[in-house]
Amino acid sequence: MKQFAKQLLRNPSGLVGLIILVIAVAIAIFGPMIFPNSPWRMVQRPFLPPFTLSKVPLGTDALGRDVFAGIIFGARVSLLVGLVSTLVALAVGVPLGAIAGYFGGRIDDALMRFTEFFQTIPSFALAIVLVAILQPSIYSIVASIAIVSWPPVARLVRGEVLSLRTREYVQAAIVTGQTNSWIIWREILPNALSPVIVLASLMVATAILLESSLSFLGLGDPNLISWGYMVGAGRTVIRQAWWITVFPGIAILLSVLGLNLIGEGLNDALNPRLAREGR
Numbered sequence: 001m002k003q004f005a006k007q008l009l010r011n012p013s014g015l016v017g018l019i020i021l022v023i024a025v026a027i028a029i030f031g032p033m034i035f036p037n038s039p040w041r042m043v044q045r046p047f048l049p050p051f052t053l054s055k056v057p058l059g060t061d062a063l064g065r066d067v068f069a070g071i072i073f074g075a076r077v078s079l080l081v082g083l084v085s086t087l088v089a090l091a092v093g094v095p096l097g098a099i100a101g102y103f104g105g106r107i108d109d110a111l112m113r114f115t116e117f118f119q120t121i122p123s124f125a126l127a128i129v130l131v132a133i134l135q136p137s138i139y140s141i142v143a144s145i146a147i148v149s150w151p152p153v154a155r156l157v158r159g160e161v162l163s164l165r166t167r168e169y170v171q172a173a174i175v176t177g178q179t180n181s182w183i184i185w186r187e188i189l190p191n192a193l194s195p196v197i198v199l200a201s202l203m204v205a206t207a208i209l210l211e212s213s214l215s216f217l218g219l220g221d222p223n224l225i226s227w228g229y230m231v232g233a234g235r236t237v238i239r240q241a242w243w244i245t246v247f248p249g250i251a252i253l254l255s256v257l258g259l260n261l262i263g264e265g266l267n268d269a270l271n272p273r274l275a276r277e278g279r
Contacts, residue, residue, distance in 0.1 A: 195270075
């Protein structure tokens with residue numbers, strides 16, 4: 001574990017991404033304590049430019065609400081949606097991929113055809129349809145993003161299990177009479193986690209973009225403020241008040257960039273060949 005941490009911190013991309021993520025998480029956790037007032041509350045006149053008053057450093061929107069407070073509170077929603085939807089997608093994709101790869105045959109064919117059914121529809125279009133059917137809420141958004149995100153996980157895990165199920169230690173477990181579930185969860189999956197961890201970090205970034213896109217289109221939770229909602233709310237007055245859209249957009253950009261950099265750093269740290277080359 002120490003060697004992995006050293007390898008990750010030695011990687012410039014991983015270090016920068018980790019710093020960005022730590023700042024974003026700290027804002028999401030401690031920001032509402034610093035700004036206890038509701039981000040929906042009117043604090044100044046509408047369209048107050050940024051850097052005009054110290055109390056509202058990033059200006060106000062069309063209703064006089066603090067843009068900075070909206071970004072602070074929106075961090076919690078955007079990051080939480082990204083994390084929870086990724087965990088749900090992993091909870092679905094990892095078992096299905098492991099079962100398909102381990103048993104093979106008709107079980108593999110049936111599960112992969114089921115997976116391909118979800119992949120035939122563009123992810124964003126399917127997410128829009130699901131949210132519209134389930135009614136916009138934080139729960140429907142998380143469920144929709146998870147539904148469109150699990151197929152790549154299942155296919156990745158299946159490929160890893162296919163390459164690991166013929167290894168000597170797996171065959172030894174079979175000979176000693178271990179159950180299939182024990183072999184999958186204790187022998188195979190721990191050795192297939194490296195690419196899954198890397199993919200998970202990228203999935204969180206993709207989930208944040210999906211949530212932002214849905215909120216931009218007006219399909220976000222109307223009771224919660226998020227970065228995508230703020231970008232969507234300011235798009236009609238972007239020429240008059242550019243800051244309403246630009247600052248939440250920068251928050252989305254930095255969060256997604258940080259997660260992608262962490263994914264690159266994790267890939268280098270978890271890849272033994274790259275580690276030996278000193279990357």
